[in-house]
Amino acid sequence: MSEQLLKVNNLHASIDGKEILKGINLTINRGEVHAIMGPNGSGKSTLSSVLAGDPRFTVTEGSVDFHGMDLLSLNPEDRSHEGLFLSFQYPVEIPGVSMVNFMRAAVNAKRKYFNQPALTAGEFLKMMRVKREVVELDNKLASRSVNEGFSGGEKKRNEIFQMAVLEPCLSILDETDSGLDIDALRVVAGGVNKLKTPENSAIVITHYQRLLDYIKPDFVHVLYKGRIVKTGGPELALELEERGYDWIKQEIGEGE
């Protein structure tokens, strides 16, 4: 049996007093890809935000073990250092902060966390060059402000580029396929696959089976009203694509 990376136990979380996650249980082992699907408003993005430590959400119950650490007790930056990466559904534009400065700050903060010396300018630039190729990110984008004026596709490529640089052990891709045309989707998914190793894992949140043609999941979970109501293999995604969610609602006794 492979080693456990993440164990979410009875996780409850709310925003502005409204409970969104109502008892999530999820175990992810090293090397696995888990897809999370579900209708709008079911809590998919909330789950990814809570795991990353988004301060807008309050965890009211439950625990999360992340390779032996109490994830919920870590601040967002330490979760990042420990290997958690969130590819944002809506990457934030940061005018005035260049991609280069942004990435150098991120890389060196992580090195500092592990008591490693900061990279020299030469080492850093070489690293940027190598990692850029993973998602064919234009050099011009690297010299611009973070995400500013990037197209939807460029923003998502930039997310995967950052993932390549930070080498996380758990990547959460929150609707990485939204706003992507087919070509961009192929490049982004290709980047994710290139970064895949037997040691690291991914959570892929998506509405569409399409992305899962490129990023093959080991497990597919259906999130509905703040709970994982069904878990299956890759075939479950195909079935959802074909039949929608109503049959699952019926299964759990909620059908119309």
Next chain:
Amino acid sequence: MNPLKQYLDLYRENRETIEQSSTPVLNALRTNALTVLEKEGSRLPGKCDEGYEKTAVDEMFAPDYGVNINGVKLPVDPSLTFKCDVPSVSTLLALVVGDTFIPTRTLLNNLPAGVTVTSLADASRTMPETVEKFLGKIANEDEAGVALNSLLVRDGLMVHVAEGVKAEKPIQIVNIFNTPVPTMAVRRVLVVAEENSSVKLLFCDHTQRDDTDYLDSQVIEVAVEAGAEVDICDIEESSPRTHRFSQLFTKQGNDSKLKVTGVTLVNGETRNNFTVKVEGNGCDTRLDGMAIGKASQSIDNRTYLLHASDHCSSNQLFKYVLDDSSRGAFEGLIEVAKGARFNEAYQSNRNILASKAARMHTKPQLLIYNDDVKCSHGATTGQLDERAIFYMQQRGIPQNEARTMLMQAFMVDIIEKVSIEGLSDRLRHLVERRFRGEDALCGDCSASCTPVTKKDNL
């Protein structure tokens, strides 16, 4: 008690000393100044005089400061003050200690022909007609603040660029406070760029001790004659116990260009007035400001930009980042006079409050007495983008670092508009250090000068 009274008394008691040690050109200002200040009800602006909460200038002048009316030479070791000869910015440097001009050898040896940088008192002896033509003619001598400066002025600085002369190397003036007792500097600065000339000026205000109160009271008059180009950057890095009341007045001739950038990095209480009169046709005017407030600093900028001619454009951008319990104020007024046609005038004030206790007061205004104009004004005050902070944290950037980077980023457009070569990089560095809370600004400067604040015997 009206704070003006102590200065009027001082003047009356020392009138002879002041006038004998001064020159007729400077003394000529005093007659009118006395009339203005003796007028019934004459006073410096108070907190509520200007329509909304602004700096109480009258209270700034209330303490009993020493005024060097006798022209006592203050001991200065220029080698200690060379710290401001900032690396990567190549300038011709002069110091002004209080109101006393001290040139460096570099300046004297390298001033191009046609460029004069000298003490105002000397200039009023050696080139009285030029000084007389401009001094007191650009500033509004009927304002109490200006009149007070005119009444007590002894010296200051004169920069003159002759017709057609382009002064390529920037001229850097470092204003210094270093006396061991509370002191008020009464400084007058006259900048004259004759027709088709050009000059770049960098003013740096430094306080060398942080254990004494200082009041910096200056009036700067700038004449940009037809076709001339003047670029002024004024950086204040003083101390929490320094008060500054700076009044800048400019006038522009036909087809001239003026750029003024006011930067407040470290200060106590600052009030800057920018009175910019565009009287020539076809002028271009840019007026920018940047303020970083921490602790209980107070930074107040007031601009008045008058378009009185045709086919001119002006642009104002003032940005503040206020942290802790610092306070900022901006009051900007654009006036397009009747009959002033085809002008474009823009004004923007953008502020970030980085803490709950910081306060910003802003009042952008437009007065347009004409149809053929393009004008806009606006102000925004907000917080740092929480989504951006979380995004940066998710990538591993610690929250404090993320905040610093965002504050720095907010100032980028002002920093990049500074046109003195090398100064943008230097400012970027200074601003970053300031946001990081590293206030000993010369600490890691490669020029390896002694941090002068630690020296007691100057």
